[in-house]
Amino acid sequence: MRMKYMIDRRAFMGLTAAAGMAAGVLAMAPTARAAEDATTDIVLGGSIPLTGVFAFAGEGIHAGIQDYVQIVNDAGGIEGRMLKYVPEDTAYKVDASVAAFNKITSQYHTNLYYGDSTAFSKTINPELERAGTMIMAGASFASELNDPEKYPLQFIPGPDYTEMIGILLKYIAKEKPGAKVAFVHSDTEFGRDPIAKGTEQASALGLDVVETIVTPPGSVDVSTEVLKLRRARPDYTIFHGYVLAPIPEFITQAKQMGMESKFMGTFWSMDNSMVMKMGEAGDGFMGVMPYNYYYDTSGDAPMLAKIREIRPEYQSTAYMQGFLTTMLMTEAIKRTLQDGKELTGANMKAALNSIRDFDTGGIIGVPISIPGNSIPVGRIYKADMAEKKMIPASDWISLGKTGE
């Protein structure tokens, strides 16, 4: 007997057309809601990579923003005004991110925006300046964005990549003066970002950059590169521009060859769950972190306690990034409103730059200031595979404005 309800071409086309019409109808709904909210709510729009290659971070960022917005609203909002978070998935594609920006800003009077990539931050900058109504931060720590003249309405919720390398080098110079350093970076804009300036910083600190190795992002076969690294015999090897691969493979092969170099990473390769995926090879892996980890209990950290109360399971470093970004944006709004000023991009950025010795509730272990577009503070952590945790290997390290 034939299946009576088997889908045929006509049914498929009908369903597709119906879905199209539903999309049209639903597209109208947010406009009506926007009109209701425009006068009271403070809107934080977000181009969030909830799918695609960066989804591992996007999910954490989304949760971090959501939670801080909830905390603010539960406490009565900012000067009585509620914070409204409007996210859109971008799949980490620039065209989709710009589409999300246009969609959100045309539906809501947007005051704050979270962007998902360096390319998006650069692309949207002229529009941000033209509109002049919002400030923006995002997932990018690109050094290029750390220029208040070129990017007057943006900021980086942590040190930029050059500053991250600077923090690592400062630590190395203190631990082992005159040490030999090697850079291993991906062949991407992200990977190349801090290398030239990092090499200069190393020289200034009396360190010797003995090798710079470039690989494709996520490459698998790195045996040639490991041989090159072994010949250079660095005391420290700094990876940048990767999330995970090929770092574990590099370390495993290097250790098998008897290398005693200490391996280090930057923010996006420092998530605890990611590092633990390295297995035994990752023991002793070090890197720079701008934030405390979810499980950190040292010092006075009420916000970390609050996060653990809201979400009892481990939250990623991306979560902390989203959480802190929202906290700083909220603080900028609060200061602007308290000064009786209009919520323009320039006023909010000035308010953000007025932040001095600000207590983040333990998200960052020291009071922070934002004189420019970044927060040049970080701490070195080291992987302890027995405890399955990243543990502090240094105190908090602050850089000067120039990253020197």
Place this chain on the structure above:
Amino acid sequence: MRIGTAKTSYLADEALFDTAVQRRWMVALLAALVLFPLFAGPYWLYLGCLVAINVASATGLNILTGFTGLVSLGQAAFMGVGAYTVAWLEINLGTPFLLNLIIGGCSASLIGMVVGAPSLRVKGLYLAIATIAASVILHFLFANWTAVTGGASGLTMPPATFFGTPLDQPGKLYWVIMPITVLMVLGAANLFRTRVGRAFIAVRDRDISAEVLGIPLLRTKLTSFALSSFYAGVAGGMWAYFFRVITPESFPLVMSIFFLAAIIVGGMGTILGGILGATFMTMVPEALKLIVGGLSPWLPDAVALLSPVRTIVFGALIVGFLIFEPRGLAEAWRRLRRFFHLWPFKT
């Protein structure tokens, strides 16, 4: 109901739009395109421009793959050549944007011909691999020819200007991008009424027979590559003016796959297929986002919960079209038209 189309001359027989109804619909479509910016908000204007750019590039790929039968996965790289050329000209020489777009198209066209040279010896999957290899080389140049391309951080360019007015908004750029795309699509449609276009089709259908009939294979294939790459170059140039930041990661291989998928879903070997396919591939993810967003009042955090589902639905829709409409959306459109030809007497 239409019962027939009487033609009294060869000219009428060759006309692009051969019935009065078709001509009236075309006028209505053009009027809609002209009136669109007057009613649409920034989001829809942005999408309108993006669809137009993708239609221009997909039409170019359709000339090569759909009409000439040469599979290419280098379309994004050719767009990159056009984009970098336009950006370099705009930044360093400040030449008029229309001239820049033409030069961008020509430079992509030259590169396209070089890449197309192996097409005389290889075809099908082998040619696809050859074009992937070419796009890898081009991406290497984009990332490492720092003096011209700005290296890994790319180029940031000023907006196009028209008599001193900066075209820095989708609403302004629409008046540049949409007319150019319409002209390119009309040009492609007319191409297949000429000797050159028919030679492309002959090569696609049976290249040996075409050669026996006196069609020079190498010249025809290279012409097809050149034309296709020209379209890609101009589309890349428009992309550059639209986003104004060009990096080596702006035109990845997956973008070439996007265009190939667009013409397959739309219908290979038909001009309408390129238009419908590019529109479908650009708009369906956005439409699905609207559905997900619309569910937010009833489903808290619908964006996070349903985004992965949305990706699966988009993939399933493409598979669905390939199964239920293997000749593409253009064929579905033709069937719809035939239905109305006989309506209301036969449904």
